Amino acid sequence: MARLRQPPLIDLHTERGASVTSFGGWEMPVEFESIRTEHEAVRESVGKFDVSHMGEIEVRGPDATELVQRLTTNDVAALSPGEGQYSAVTDERGVVLDDTVVYDRPDSEGYLFVPNAGHDEALYERWCTHREEWDLDCTVENATQRYAMSAVQGPESESCLESAADAVPELGRFEIEPMSIAGVECLCSRTGYTGEDGFELLCASDDARAVWDAVDCQPCGLGARDTLRIEQGFLLSGQDFDPESNPRTPYEAGIGFVVDRETEFVGRDALTGATAPEEQFVGIELTERGVPRNGYTIENADGAPIGTVTSGTLSPTLGIPIGLGYVPTADAEPGTEVRVVIRDDRKAGLIRNPPFENASTEQ
């Protein structure tokens, strides 16, 4: 097995007592205190995550807009410098290869987009190949190793940043501006993966320590990052969709809103007739004890298999078992009774539209 990549602060995290896990080819902290403690910090106050496993690819030059436009599903031309957008990268079949955030850099120096862990090299190759194929004039750089990224998330994230920096830029959702923390120049965006207000900070790898230390709040690992995003119904690339093992269009995956079919991009023609998919990404709330997990079968009320759980957990916020997965559109209506097969037992549940923000049934 190839050697795992490491975020610049891995030693700091393990000295702090974090347990680590391998994820997307990276060795990352999974838990500092406990998933429950970290999850609650983000829902109720503020927490910080080292997300240096996320990739950064920069595209600059006269044809940068065209290249990014033709390889992502959203309308890149609609962005102004300092704005970002959630988007998807699809192949010719319209199948999602990765989901990403595309930023129009605030310095007007082209675009920066953020592939998921382990996808940076493939997407870098994809961008380079298509640049040659279409004969476009721009540079593409895989800057993943050059950047460290941290996420500050929670209702008190803004005040936490204000305590760490002289000035926090005024940012709307998905906006990005330069900012200085502890003397380090960062790019700060109002984005995240938790459903809470929050910021993501990009800085040079060598400066990661100063920024991390300046942001004074609960450190959180990938464990809490996962439970937080599952409660929101946010997709995890490679798990809730995967071009090989679980190929899904943006419409199946519930992110049709990132597809602008007025623009020209790889996969557009395939997606034109795919806006009403036969299967849909849904949430499931179990009304019996059990924990839905990746790979478990979903059955309808008659006991016929209709789908598979892609993600699941015991919701730390609600105290109920929740899952995500794909079922036929006919079975996707909220309130539809389903079963999840856990070790040969059928556990009753209901289809729900995420986010899971309150329990629909008394436990």
Add this chain to the structure above:
Amino acid sequence: MSFDIPEDCYYLETHEWARIDEQAGTARIGISAFAQDELGDIVFVELPEPGDAIEQEADLGVVESIKAVSDLYAPLSGTVTEVNDAVFDEPERLNEDPYGEGWLLELEDIDADETDGLLAPEEYERQIE
């Protein structure tokens, strides 16, 4: 990090403990402090029912934390007389008090000779070092 390993228990290599009452011929079963720490926040417990006969080292149920599913194995053979129902509603008891309020079940008709196949506290301590 050092973990609590009570002197009055025997241990299975898979991190279950058994506290034997020799006079009564019964044993109480649970998971170790090390096991609960490895698992993290425990959210679900599945156990046999009173009356079930179990064999040493056979499946004894499942403990799930937020991040993992872990099978339980029986440190001793016997018949289940009592299950700690409180852990179904409050699985966090296994994290908070694994040798006390977080016990799992009680067995009768145990065979004390089976402790030969278990680890003494100092042996278990060496295993988890």
